[in-house]
Amino acid sequence: MALKKDGATKKVVNNKGAWTPEEDRNLAQYIEIHGPKKWETIAVKSGLNRCGKSCRLRWLNYLRPNIKRGNISVEEEELIIRLHKLLGNRWSLIAGRLPGRTDNEIKNYWNSHLGRKINHKGQKLESSSSQETRPQKTRDISQVNKEGTSDSGNSDINFDVNDFFDI
DNA sequence: AATGCACACAACCGCGACACC
DNA sequence: TGGTGTCGCGGTTGTGTGCAT
Numbered sequence: 001m002a003l004k005k006d007g008a009t010k011k012v013v014n015n016k017g018a019w020t021p022e023e024d025r026n027l028a029q030y031i032e033i034h035g036p037k038k039w040e041t042i043a044v045k046s047g048l049n050r051c052g053k054s055c056r057l058r059w060l061n062y063l064r065p066n067i068k069r070g071n072i073s074v075e076e077e078e079l080i081i082r083l084h085k086l087l088g089n090r091w092s093l094i095a096g097r098l099p100g101r102t103d104n105e106i107k108n109y110w111n112s113h114l115g116r117k118i119n120h121k122g123q124k125l126e127s128s129s130s131q132e133t134r135p136q137k138t139r140d141i142s143q144v145n146k147e148g149t150s151d152s153g154n155s156d157i158n159f160d161v162n163d164f165f166d167i
Numbered sequence: 168a169a170t171g172c173a174c175a176c177a178a179c180c181g182c183g184a185c186a187c188c
Numbered sequence: 189t190g191g192t193g194t195c196g197c198g199g200t201t202g203t204g205t206g207c208a209t
Binding site for chain 1: 193194195196197198199202203
């Protein structure tokens, strides 16, 4: 499981699995100085034995400033459901309407909470908050947050959504 | 107290789109 | 204009944790 054929990962990348705090630090530090561009370069120059893709994912979903993690509010949940009705599985677009949320988080949330809920309860907006069965386990690495905007660059259909939802 | 199951979340993979040369 | 490299997205898998038995 070492050779990848993907364009971005055709080099052998030896490091896989969960990120360590040290790797996070290195990545965040490098991006703070050079900015989040040229992920392949970042991967190499930051000294991480990871592919650019992995670095990008880690940054976007975890290290980026102003990321909100956990505790999805009822309002957010309802918005996700409505947006999903409108857009389907366009997670990045949905995330673009939820400042501080990432597409991966929303996708996970949908798959584990909302999809099930809707399937089981017949398309109803139950808005019973995120903790339907068990308390939310929040891992607290989210305090890297500072400030910024969620700029997923997915503004291409903004007007549609705004018009539709009057956001 | 031990074990198995279900859930939540992080991370990986493959593919298409886009940018640059 | 075509080729190559990079980026971004969505789907899927892996792993840790808590709960039920």
